[in-house]
Amino acid sequence: MDKGILVLAQNLPEVNYVKQAELLAMSLQATNPNVKISLVTNNNVEFENLFDNIIPVPWNDDAENSDWKIQNRWKLYHASPYTKTIVMDTDMLVLQDISEWWKFLEKYKLFFTSKVYTYRGDIAKTSYYRKVFEVNNLPNLYAGLHYFEKSEEAQDFYHWLELVVQNWQAFYEIFLEGVTRPKHISIDVCASIVSLILGNASNITNSLTDYPSFTHMKKNCQGWVDSSSNWQDRVGFYISRDCNIKIGNYVQTGILHYTEKDFIEKSPVIERYRNLLNV
Amino acid sequence: MKSKGAFLIARNNAQIDYVKQAVFLAKRVKKYLDIPTTVLTDSVDYLKTTYDETVFDRIIPLDYNPQKNERVYFDGALYQKQATFNNRARCQVYDLTPYDETVLLDTDYIVSNNLLKQCFNSQEDFLIYKESKDIAEVRDEQEFKYISDTGVPFYWATCVYFKKTKTNEIFFNLLQHIEEEWDHYRRVYQITSSLFRNDFAFSIAIHIMNGFTKGDFAQEMPGKMLYTTDKDVLEQLEDDKMMFLVEKKNYLGEYTALCTKGQTIHVMNKFSLNRIIDKELSNG
Numbered sequence: 154m155d156k157g158i159l160v161l162a163q164n165l166p167e168v169n170y171v172k173q174a175e176l177l178a179m180s181l182q183a184t185n186p187n188v189k190i191s192l193v194t195n196n197n198v199e200f201e202n203l204f205d206n207i208i209p210v211p212w213n214d215d216a217e218n219s220d221w222k223i224q225n226r227w228k229l230y231h232a233s234p235y236t237k238t239i240v241m242d243t244d245m246l247v248l249q250d251i252s253e254w255w256k257f258l259e260k261y262k263l264f265f266t267s268k269v270y271t272y273r274g275d276i277a278k279t280s281y282y283r284k285v286f287e288v289n290n291l292p293n294l295y296a297g298l299h300y301f302e303k304s305e306e307a308q309d310f311y312h313w314l315e316l317v318v319q320n321w322q323a324f325y326e327i328f329l330e331g332v333t334r335p336k337h338i339s340i341d342v343c344a345s346i347v348s349l350i351l352g353n354a355s356n357i358t359n360s361l362t363d364y365p366s367f368t369h370m371k372k373n374c375q376g377w378v379d380s381s382s383n384w385q386d387r388v389g390f391y392i393s394r395d396c397n398i399k400i401g402n403y404v405q406t407g408i409l410h411y412t413e414k415d416f417i418e419k420s421p422v423i424e425r426y427r428n429l430l431n432v
Numbered sequence: 433m434k435s436k437g438a439f440l441i442a443r444n445n446a447q448i449d450y451v452k453q454a455v456f457l458a459k460r461v462k463k464y465l466d467i468p469t470t471v472l473t474d475s476v477d478y479l480k481t482t483y484d485e486t487v488f489d490r491i492i493p494l495d496y497n498p499q500k501n502e503r504v505y506f507d508g509a510l511y512q513k514q515a516t517f518n519n520r521a522r523c524q525v526y527d528l529t530p531y532d533e534t535v536l537l538d539t540d541y542i543v544s545n546n547l548l549k550q551c552f553n554s555q556e557d558f559l560i561y562k563e564s565k566d567i568a569e570v571r572d573e574q575e576f577k578y579i580s581d582t583g584v585p586f587y588w589a590t591c592v593y594f595k596k597t598k599t600n601e602i603f604f605n606l607l608q609h610i611e612e613e614w615d616h617y618r619r620v621y622q623i624t625s626s627l628f629r630n631d632f633a634f635s636i637a638i639h640i641m642n643g644f645t646k647g648d649f650a651q652e653m654p655g656k657m658l659y660t661t662d663k664d665v666l667e668q669l670e671d672d673k674m675m676f677l678v679e680k681k682n683y684l685g686e687y688t689a690l691c692t693k694g695q696t697i698h699v700m701n702k703f704s705l706n707r708i709i710d711k712e713l714s715n716g
Contacts, residue, residue, distance in 0.1 A: 273584070274646030377581050378574055388582045401582050402621060404644040 156237035156255060157189030157205065159229055163214070163222040164196045168414050170222075171196045173243035176417060178203035179426035180246040183396050188251070193225075193232050200432060208232050215319075219338075226340045227318050230301060230311035242297040244416070245367065246409045248398060254365045262306040265294040265344065267358040269369040270407075271376055272388070272400040281373040285333045291345035292354035297410060298367050299344075310357075313347040367408035370400075383413055385420075392425045434532035436552050437489060438465065439525055440539055442473040443518035445498075447505065448702045451479050453539035456709045458487040460543045464672075470530055472521060492528055494521055501628055506662035507703035508687075509679045522589060522630050523611055526596070526604035538590040538698065540705055544672040545694045550654040551593040558600055559593040560634065560650050561657035562586070567690060567697065568664060568678035579632050580622040584639040587650060588657045589630035590698050599641075603649075606637045659698035666704040669712070674699075 160177060162170035171194055178190050182203065191206035192198065195214060198207055211232050215224035229240055237258070258264055269277045279293075286293050301307035317324045321338045328346050329335075335342060348354045372384045379387075388401035398405040417423060426432070438461045442454040451473060458469035468489030473479055474496040485491060501517040525536055535548055551559055562585055564576050576586050594600045610617050610633045615626065621636050641649040660666070660676055665687065668675035672694045677687035699705045 375582075376578075379581055399644065402584055402639060402644060406645070 155235065157191060157233075157235040157239075159191050159193065159233050159235065159238045159240050160243055161210075161222075161225060161229060161240075162192060162194045162196065162243050163210070163216060163225070165220065165222070169417075170194075170243045171198055172417060172423075175200050175203055176423055176426065177241065177243060177245055177247070179423075179430055179432060180248065180396070182430055183426060184247050184249055185251055189235070191234055193229065203432070206234050208234070221337055223338045223340045223343075224318060226296065227311055227315040230303075230307060233301075233303075235303075237300070237302045239298070239300045239365075240296070241408070242410065244411055244414075245297070246398070246411065246422075248409055249406045251365070251408075257362070258300045258365065261300065261357065262302050262304040263310055263353075263357045264300040264359075264365070265292075265296065265348075265357050266298045266366045267293045267295065267360065269295060269366055269374075269410075271374065272368055272370065272384075272403050272405065273376070274403065275376060277369050277371075277374040278376065279369070279371075279374045282371060285329060285335060285342060286345060288333045289329050290349075291328075291342065292348045292358065294341055294345045294348060294354075294358065295367075296340045296344045298365060298408060300365070306353075306356075310347055310351065310353070313350060314343060317343045317346050364407065367410045368405060369410050370412045385413055385416065390420050392420065392422055394425065394428070396425050396429050435530065436533045437467050437529070437531040438469040438535045438537055439529050439531070440469060440471045440537055441494075441521050441525075442471055442475065442479075442539055443494070443521065444475050444478070445516040445518055447513050447515040449706055450539050450702075451475050451483065452706060452709055452713075453702070455479070455483040455487055456712065457537065457539050457541070457543065461537070462487070464543050464546050465535070465549055466546075467535070470528075472524070472528060474518075490530055499628075503627055505702060507701055508665045508677070508685075509663045510685045513703075517627065519630055520611055520628060522633075523604050523608035526594070526601055529596075533595050534593070536589075536592040536594070540700060540702055541590050541698050542669070542674070542696060542705070544674070544692075544696050547654050547696060548591070548593070554593070554651075556651040557595045557597045558603065558650055559653045560638070561588040561591055561653045562650070563652060564588060564657035564659060567658055567660055567676070567692065567695075568688075570679075570681035571661065579635045580624070583622045584635055586631060587635045587638055588698075589634040590657065590659075591653060592634070593653060599649075603637055603641055606640060607633055610636055655696075657698060658692075658695055660700060662701040665701055666699050666708050669708045 160174045162174040164170050174192050189205040192204045193208045195210050210225050211228045216222040271277045324346050325334050370384050373380045391399040440454045442450040444450050454471050461469050470490040471488050472492045472494050474494040476493045503517045504512050506512045579586050614628050638650045663679045665677040667677050674692045676690045678690050680686040
């Protein structure tokens with residue numbers, strides 16, 4: 154198959170990532186009806202026909218006892234049924250036609266988003282969350298939205314990613330200064346370490362382009378003075394019957410990374426997409 | 433040849449003589465920008481009997497209609513007065529200006545160079561300041577970045593350039609609507625104070641013109657908006673030179689002297705500005 158979106162969802166007792174993936178698939182169907190989407194999961198899927206493929210997590214579940222479910226992320230390259238794949242986090246919504254993004258990505262074998270936006274459309278200042286990247290001069294990669302084409306370059310990257318993910322403490326010790334070293338595994342940090350090892354940051358990112366990217370709704374990168382509350386408590390979320398979305402006073406486009414786990418329960422977003430698509 | 437000019441609005445309240453400021457600014461507009469000035473005022477008789485009306489190209493009368501829009505005006509860090517904020521006429525400027533290209537100015541914007549002349553060479557139809565700088569450099573400038581913490585970017589209605597275009601007509605009509613329905617809009621845009629402010633109304637209107645997203649309806653004026661707040665004092669003014677006493681951080685009532693030359697500055701302390709103008713007028 155030519156191209157498509159790939160998502161990994163592994164539920165936790167308190168978070169239904171499959172449900173998030175279903176919502177993502179609905180948003181994709183609303184805005185990009187011809188784009189395929191596959192889901193990698195071992196969990197039950199309620200709305201199977203939203204996906205072109207439902208693929209079991211390959212080679213056992215390396216994250217069975219983990220709260221972060223990062224350990225299987227390197228398998229996505231091997232699991233993808235597509236020649237050209239955009240990998241997305243489950244807690245994202247696609248709010249516009251992204252066909253131009255595919256055209257842009259054709260120039261790359263591997264591409265990572267390296268700058269993200271606030272709901273106001275400003276470049277998000279993510280220092281609060283990304284001190285480890287700044288202090289250790291890591292490439293500022295966001296694995297939550299990245300692209301690969303089945304190729305030698307991408308395969309090489311993912312082989313290294315497998316190695317780093319499976320030995321993350323050892324790599325953290327080598328590449329990250331002690332005080333900044335996270336105590337848990339992060340796929341963004343692992344991917345950035347791989348990029349550092351391969352010296353390919355300039356080949357897999359593009360600082361001049363505004364997109365592909367996403368709106369990152371983590372509260373401490375919105376440019377607010379008062380970031381004490383979750384974003385859903387600070388600004389209004391509005392979704393129209395035809396699923397146009399506003400956050401605060403801003404119409405949202407592109408990809409919305411809503412991040413807060415209770416977003417699906419707190420907002421009428423699933424109901425609106427189901428009504429629109431007759432799902 | 434397209435006509436060009438400045439447009440001022442002067443509506444006095446019990447404490448502040450804006451007409452005096454307008455007369456003073458019109459002279460400076462002529463000197464530094466070499467363009468005529470029109471004034472819209474509800475004090476035409478006062479203007480004509482008290483000041484030299486010939487500094488204006490046109491004087492447009494405005495009905496006297498005092499508002500219930502009270503605010504506190506400081507005169508330096510330690511002294512303050514309550515007065516009416518008669519600021520609801522700006523949306524009429526599009527219809528009233530006699531010029532094809534207009535620079536709309538607050539009367540406390542002390543033009544001291546020819547930077548604004550660049551507007552008239554611009555390809556853009558609507559220019560306004562978003563970027564600004566507090567010349568004291570010690571105060572938090574966040575309130576001039578966004579109209580509220582979670583809201584839209586702050587634009588300064590103090591100094592606006594516009595051409596007569598259909599789009600700008602829509603903008604000014606929208607501005608009028610926002611003004612009329614201020615209590616609704618200020619809630620929708622998370623503004624806690626009920627005080628009507630033109631800066632806020634312009635900012636909201638620009639956001640709407642941009643389709644509720646980051647857009648390019650409004651382009652940046654040349655340079656940056658330089659300002660001092662009403663906690664500072666304008667102490668001296670001579671041609672393009674000004675000397676301010678700017679408040680010291682964490683030392684209430686203490687000031688640092690700061691001199692500028694050739695800088696156009698928004699002087700928010702209207703009392704000290706009027707004292708300086710009085711000196712100028714008494715010196716002829």
